[in-house]
Amino acid sequence: MAFWCYILRCSDGKYYTGHTDSLERRIAEHQHGGYCDFTSKRLPVTLLWAQDFPSRYEALQSELTVKKWSRAKKEALARSDWQALSHFAKPPAERSTDTPRLGVSTSLDTNGDGEQ
Numbered sequence: 001m002a003f004w005c006y007i008l009r010c011s012d013g014k015y016y017t018g019h020t021d022s023l024e025r026r027i028a029e030h031q032h033g034g035y036c037d038f039t040s041k042r043l044p045v046t047l048l049w050a051q052d053f054p055s056r057y058e059a060l061q062s063e064l065t066v067k068k069w070s071r072a073k074k075e076a077l078a079r080s081d082w083q084a085l086s087h088f089a090k091p092p093a094e095r096s097t098d099t100p101r102l103g104v105s106t107s108l109d110t111n112g113d114g115e116q
Helices: 023-032 056-066 071-079 082-089
Strands: 003-009 015-020 046-053
Touching: 003 023, 003 056, 003 071, 015 023, 015 056, 015 071, 023 046, 046 056, 046 071, 071 082
Parallel strands: none
Antiparallel strands: 003 015, 003 046
16 A cells, blocks of 8 residues: 655645545545645645655655755755755755755745744
8 A cells, every 4th residue: 555745735825745545535635625724725726746655654754854844845846856955955054056046935934824
């Protein structure tokens, strides 16, 4: 049985990160509303990224890790842009100035209001 970590993009542009053992069912639950207060208030939602894992523990660990990431880092993950992901993994003071990422938010407040 596969388990999934996923990121949803809500209608207001905020991101929701979760994990599940049935990706299709969970997205439908979020899309229908009532499953989660955060996404229910921000419908519709679309799948931004998902990765399968062999165990629930690994999917949960991934969720807990990715949930803390900046918006820019989540977007790099969704694009499979490993160079940008590595760039945004560094503290801002340690980032090289030779690879600017214009128009990308690096805010640690990944949803704009403290919610994840």
